Amino acid sequence: MIELERLNVHFGPLEVVRDVTLRVERGRFCAVVGPSGCGKSTVLRVLAGLLQPGVARIGGLPAAPGRAAFMAQRDLLLPWRRALDNATVGAEARGLQRKEARARARSLFERFGLAGFERSWPHQLSGGMRQRLALLRTFVADLDVLLLDEPFGALDALTRRDLQGWLDTILSEPGSGHSHSHSHSPDPGTSRRTVVLVTHDVDEALLLADEVLVFSPRPATVVARVDSPYEHPRPGRLVTAGDFVQRKAAVLDALG
Amino acid sequence: MRRLAREAGPPALFVTALVLAWELWARRSQSRNPVLPAPSKIWRAFLDTAHLLPDHLAATLTATALGVGVGVVAGVLSAVIVSSWPLARRVLQPLLVVSQTVPVQVLAPLLVLWAGFGLAPKIIVVALVVFFPVAVSTAGGLQGVDPELVELVRSFGAGRAVLLRMVMIPAALPGLFSGLRISLTYAVAGAVIGETIGAQRGLGLYLSRSQRAFRYDQVFVGVIVIALLSVALFSLVSVLAHVFCPWQRRSDRST
Ligand SMILES: Nc1ncnc2c1ncn2[C@@H]1O[C@H](COP(=O)(O)OP(=O)(O)O)[C@@H](O)[C@H]1O
Ligand SMILES: [Mg+2]
Numbered sequence: 001m002i003e004l005e006r007l008n009v010h011f012g013p014l015e016v017v018r019d020v021t022l023r024v025e026r027g028r029f030c031a032v033v034g035p036s037g038c039g040k041s042t043v044l045r046v047l048a049g050l051l052q053p054g055v056a057r058i059g060g061l062p063a064a065p066g067r068a069a070f071m072a073q074r075d076l077l078l079p080w081r082r083a084l085d086n087a088t089v090g091a092e093a094r095g096l097q098r099k100e101a102r103a104r105a106r107s108l109f110e111r112f113g114l115a116g117f118e119r120s121w122p123h124q125l126s127g128g129m130r131q132r133l134a135l136l137r138t139f140v141a142d143l144d145v146l147l148l149d150e151p152f153g154a155l156d157a158l159t160r161r162d163l164q165g166w167l168d169t170i171l172s173e174p175g176s177g178h179s180h181s182h183s184h185s186p187d188p189g190t191s192r193r194t195v196v197l198v199t200h201d202v203d204e205a206l207l208l209a210d211e212v213l214v215f216s217p218r219p220a221t222v223v224a225r226v227d228s229p230y231e232h233p234r235p236g237r238l239v240t241a242g243d244f245v246q247r248k249a250a251v252l253d254a255l256g
Numbered sequence: 257m258r259r260l261a262r263e264a265g266p267p268a269l270f271v272t273a274l275v276l277a278w279e280l281w282a283r284r285s286q287s288r289n290p291v292l293p294a295p296s297k298i299w300r301a302f303l304d305t306a307h308l309l310p311d312h313l314a315a316t317l318t319a320t321a322l323g324v325g326v327g328v329v330a331g332v333l334s335a336v337i338v339s340s341w342p343l344a345r346r347v348l349q350p351l352l353v354v355s356q357t358v359p360v361q362v363l364a365p366l367l368v369l370w371a372g373f374g375l376a377p378k379i380i381v382v383a384l385v386v387f388f389p390v391a392v393s394t395a396g397g398l399q400g401v402d403p404e405l406v407e408l409v410r411s412f413g414a415g416r417a418v419l420l421r422m423v424m425i426p427a428a429l430p431g432l433f434s435g436l437r438i439s440l441t442y443a444v445a446g447a448v449i450g451e452t453i454g455a456q457r458g459l460g461l462y463l464s465r466s467q468r469a470f471r472y473d474q475v476f477v478g479v480i481v482i483a484l485l486s487v488a489l490f491s492l493v494s495v496l497a498h499v500f501c502p503w504q505r506r507s508d509r510s511t
Binding site for chain 2: 048049050064065066067068069070072074076078079080082089090091092093094097121141182
């Protein structure tokens with residue numbers, strides 16, 4: 001579970017976040033949309049424990065590095081590591097066994113559409129593959145909470161649609177590479193991960209998330225909360241369904 | 257192998273032609289031009305003094321290797337300091353530049369005066385020559401590290417040691433190697449200059465003795481050995497860079 005109670009962030013004289021409250025139940029998917037520069041990434045960095053550590057709570061504990069798997073808009077792969085070794089960066093940084101992490105990563109390469117590229121260097125991969133590898137890295141880190149900052153923002157529309165559907169599917173799969181070697185899971189293998197996704201794509205938000213928070217322009221405040229109560233995994237053509245379109249209108253109205 | 261033949265063939269042919277022309281020309285003007293001995297004469301001088309060369313070569317190599325070692329350690333340390341603290345950068349950066357504006361030829365006699373005729377002044381000269389390029393290009397590598405990359409690795413809970421191993425060291429390596437490559441030929445030259453000023457052994461001593469004895473054939477032998485030494489060290493660094501920075505290999509890029 002993720003809890004954030006009335007967050008305020010200033011950078012010097014610049015007020016960036018005002019009174020943002022956010023609560024995501026275990027296994028739920030929350031999307032945050034808002035105009036660019038409003039403070040979305042800042043909120044995510046607080047959840048990741050990179051900014052104002054301890055202010056948010058992750059699974060009942062104060063947010064700190066190592067509690068949630070974070071993915072930025074850019075893939076941020078290490079150029080000096082081959083694909084397989086990039087996949088284990090998060091796990092290694094957490095102090096998990098490299099050998100175990102490699103085994104888990106290797107078993108996920110196929111599912112992430114990267115089979116056969118284990119030994120490639122990042123610069124040899126396409127944009128979509130690099131993004132999938134960055135996502136794979138967050139999965140291999142084996143944490144219950146995923147924080148995704150515009151993970152598909154840099155991709156072309158077709159690849160983006162593709163990866164959205166694919167992320168929805170992967171999150172809905174029992175286990176989805178989750179080893180739950182760490183005891184805090186009551187039902188190993190069947191629970192969905194808890195996700196916060198930052199995006200500026202309203203379709204993406206409603207298509208993937210259970211709840212969408214709409215932020216105002218800077219300083220960010222929550223101006224609307226829109227439910228997206230559809231069964232996962234969702235078909236791509238859901239975006240054309242009547243009530244989906246209504247929800248989309250509600251989000252767009254809130255965005256102003 | 258075919259690539260080697262294609263790349264090395266033309267220059268090899270060119271050099272052979274040059275040597276032949278030189279031989280012919282030197283033979284015709286032999287008496288008038290003692291400063292340009294024929295290649296055959298240089299070869300004979302090489303054979304005559306070959307028994308002396310390993311000792312001199314070893315001395316120069318030792319001074320170079322130790323100096324490079326000291327220079328690299330000092331260069332990397334300053335790079336780390338300069339990249340870690342902005343204040344250190346403002347204080348040290350100008351000093352680094354100034355340290356490079358004093359020519360080795362000026363410095364070497366002073367160092368001999370202070371540190372004697374032993375190995376020490378040569379090591380210092382080489383270290384000074386290596387220090388700057390290594391410090392600058394390593395600092396470049398460290399300061400070029402994407403802060404978002406550091407933040408990402410940190411977000412997973414990485415401490416300083418893990419960050420160093422995963423991010424900082426690999427980021428600094430290519431710069432370190434290119435700094436080394438730039439400075440190596442100067443490093444060998446620095447050791448040799450140190451030795452010409454005062455030494456008991458070394459290729460620089462061999463050079464200055466030959467010069468004083470007007471044995472220009474031997475001077476050429478010395479110069480050629482020094483050039484070969486530089487090339488060998490340069491290749492060694494290239495091999496090391498190839499081994500330690502596999503992501504930078506060009507052949508891998510096309511696969
Ligand atoms: N470390 C920082 N120091 C100063 N200003 C910052 C910093 N991080 C972000 N900002 C500013 O805060 C605002 C919100 O940034 P951000 O959270 O990245 O927006 P978003 O992700 O919604 O586009 C921007 O105006 C940005 O310039
Ligand atoms: Mg952002």
